[in-house]
Amino acid sequence: MTATRFTKDHEWVRQEGDIAVVGITDYAQSQLGDVVYVELPEVGRKLAQGKEAAVVESAKAASEVYAPVSGEVVAVNETIVEDPAKVNADAMGEGWFLKVRLDDPKELDGLLDRAAYDAFVAEQE
């Protein structure tokens, strides 16, 4: 299993073979506040890197979640639709959003690693 990668839009992606698991970062959930609703794509939908994949809403804000990698959606996490609080409680683990069959694993190389992402977040504050 490769290390988790990050985007500047605060998504994380973790490769598991030819599948990538995608979610929003802990920083993102803390900025958003209590998550009240999540809109996930249908399984089978083709995502393009950088384009909108999902929507996450708090009481006062709605944010697009952009696909960090291109590929076909093979699974979505229905449990966060039923219980959006999971995204706040465990954004990096149980609060995952979707799984994508990677079109091109090399796309991951262009993303931020943990250190770079942490530095980016520090700049934001």
Add this chain to the structure above:
Amino acid sequence: MSDWSRALSAHATPDATAAPTISGNRGLQLEEPLLFEQDSPGHCGVDLPEPPPLRSRLAGLERKAPTGLPGLSEPQIVRHFTRLSQKNYAIDAGLYPLGSCTMKHNPRLNEKLARLPGFADLHPLQPRSTVQGALELIDTVAHWLKTLTGMPAIALSPAAGAQGELCGIMAIRAALTARGDPRSRILVPESAHGTNPSTAATCGYAIEALPANARGRVDLAAVKAQLDTDVAALMLTNPNTCGLFEDEILEIADAVHAAGAFFYCDGANFNAIVGRVRPAELGIDALHLNLHKTFSTPHGGGGPGSGPVALGLELAPHAPVPWLVHDADGFALVEHGDGQAERSIGRLKGFHGQMGMFVRALAYMMSHGADGLKQVAEDAVLNANYLRVRLADLLSLSFPGTCMHEVLFDDHFLKDTGVTTLDFAKALIDEGFHPMTMYFPLVVHGALLIEPTETESKASLDQFVAVVRGLAERAREGDAASFRSAPRLTPRRRLDETAAARKPVLRWRSASPQQEAAE
């Protein structure tokens, strides 16, 4: 109780108002259940005669299941809504420093005149010979608004500001189509009210944001760089949502016109310049006004409003129907988009417009006159600048220098205090003030936008200043806990908006679903 509310309660300091009463009421703060929880089946607050025997013409389509609406008597209903009203803040009760809302006094003369039977008891489809006075009133309102804006034409039917924006952008699109030059983008400042991009999208345009410069105005260089032959319009609010006059507006207008685009102005902040500056002279092609802001028609807890749109010559033929015209027989309405109105964008709402608000606005305009309206703008700007100088040393003023009718602060002054803009606002509530506009405009962090309006006395402003200063000092001293547990003195403490959004309960339901189904 959730973790959230437990945490909030932990900050609560015990005080006298927390002493439990038998009834649950607290002095004049009276608890009141829902209408549906007070049902006396068969009861009625209106005495109506028995319907006479008749041969029904409903032929099998009569309603069989009851509605489930509760029955109460008039005394119960008057008490119910009176108690509800007592839980509301209102302009009548105190200052509402809400930026860009223009919460000015609502004169009662307006209410009296709007209720004259000769205005209120008129059916919109009466023959024109029986409503010449109504049409004359609409014509008079149009005249006043055209004179105040300097524009040659005005569409009076839009129901509110947002619909006025829609009207303006639709007219622009129609004009461009008529030129054979359809374009696909609209430029909107980052600081714009959400209705601006929402409106543009409804009309099928893509939106492009314009950055603000360091002085809080739209960046002229960016405007020039982003304008091209694919831009249909630039939507600007002036004075802008930072409370500043767009001093490069003439250059912006020139650039917009040179690119063949139209200049739309959101007139929500017209209160700052009414009687002193005419948008037509700023190069504006279309401008909506909010009668429920500048022209004092009451906010009513969320409407009704009225959003007339002043139009330049090229846009005027595209105004929505109905049009008011004058012929040999007097005033008439052109209700169809043919003949003289063949280039109209069509109809935007049922009937003729918000007549009830026209009467109120005209009473307001006539009461003030040309001299009074000019004084309104001056006092509005004076009051806002007075608040600026009395607060700028303690709060963080976002943009230095003079403001117009509203002043913008951001949350820098709260840095490291543990108090957010939201907490600060909730503490203001315990002091008996409605908070200022928060988190808008988006161009600064944790915005606090304050608009006093001209109907606040100096004493009222001084009291507000004293409270805001006191709270700012308390925040600096590190008493974050008291802010986070605010408000404590209102009929309800902070409400759980997360729960409301996660599991929405949008109506009352009777306790027994089987009972409902059986009925």
Add this chain to the structure above:
Amino acid sequence: MRYLPLTDADRTAMLAAIGVPSIEALFADVPVAARHAGLLDLPLAMGELEVERRLGRIAAKNTSAGSVPCFLGGGAYRHHIPAAVDHLIQRGEFLTSYTPYQPELAQGTLQALFEFQTQVALLTAMEVANASLYDGATACAEAVAMAGRVTGRHQAVLSGGLHPHYRAVCETYARFAGNRLVLQGAGPGGGEDLAALVDGETACVVVQNPDFFGEIRDYSELAEICHRAGALLVVIVTEILSLGAIIPPGEMGADIVAAEGQSFGNALNFGGPYVGLFAAREKFVRQMPGRLVGETHDAEGRRGWVLTLSTREQHIRREKATSNICTNSGLCALAFTIHLALLGEAGLTRLAWLNHAAAVATAERLAAIPGVELVNDRFFNEFTLRLPRPAATVVDRLAAQGVLGGVPVSRFYPERPELQGLLLVAATETVTPEDIDGFEVALREVLR
């Protein structure tokens, strides 16, 4: 000036505190060319007495509907409003309060709107309703837009029985949003086959019940056909009181209901302000336009209300909002709520049947006049007559005789000569036997 509290002494002191010599200095950012030096060419300030006198004179030039026999409908209805309604809505805490964005300071407005939402849902037999839109016509256009969002399709079928203003507003909105409308020809007596027009491209079918001509139908079968094709049924109601006597849209399988609420609590006001009602199936709630009030609890566990699901709206979602609506029709919604609260179940039913009785009596008397034909099979409080002469001329002559005798259909469809003889007649609880006598006598006279 009575509405301006600042005195000259105040102004002087404040200018000094600000540190500028005059008010002009505060307008320094206005380009010199755009500054208006003197006063604009408008009358000077007037006292209350003078304003009352002038506006009173203008009002006196109108014939108020209550001063003569009035049989006008066509989407706005003259009903008696109990005195308590107007007193309550004029309480300053309702009249002069703002949108309830700070819920701790606005539990009155929020609870009243929650009650309004519940009333609308109960009346229409739908699962959920919003806190009002501008009016019935714009609510209709919003319903079509919502059906497009829910189904992902861009074509709507509009019945010929839809109020022409509602149809026109839908046309305007659809043209600019790039949606297609399939419009059926208007005319009384049915004959349109809406089911045949439903296919895989259809987002919704829009029908009105009672329709523009007053006819009442059962749309349950059409609802099923729509649903099988993946389309929605939108039902429009222009006379909301009708739901006190006829089957509500929710029981017929409607997916969205858009209606005009003017009949409860709101005077005719020459066409506005009115109040748009909007209800839908709960599963579509996140696609609904307009404000929604939801129940919750506060930090002490007490029940309270807040605006919720706000992320659909313009102030958060901006260009992706479900609608650009901001200000809606709060005070008109409150008037609706109070009036309907006073009526309750029993009063609503009785009032509805009084209206039906008045209309039945009027129809029987007028249809007995030679040359006059009642077109409807069914009607509630409004029906269509076919006259032997153009109805527009008849209406003008009736007005000259002091009777507001119905609305000529040709006012809405001037381009359709075959509809020229049609007259819409409404009769509410405000119509007396003397009014019906007066109408009959005048109409016989005009048609002689």
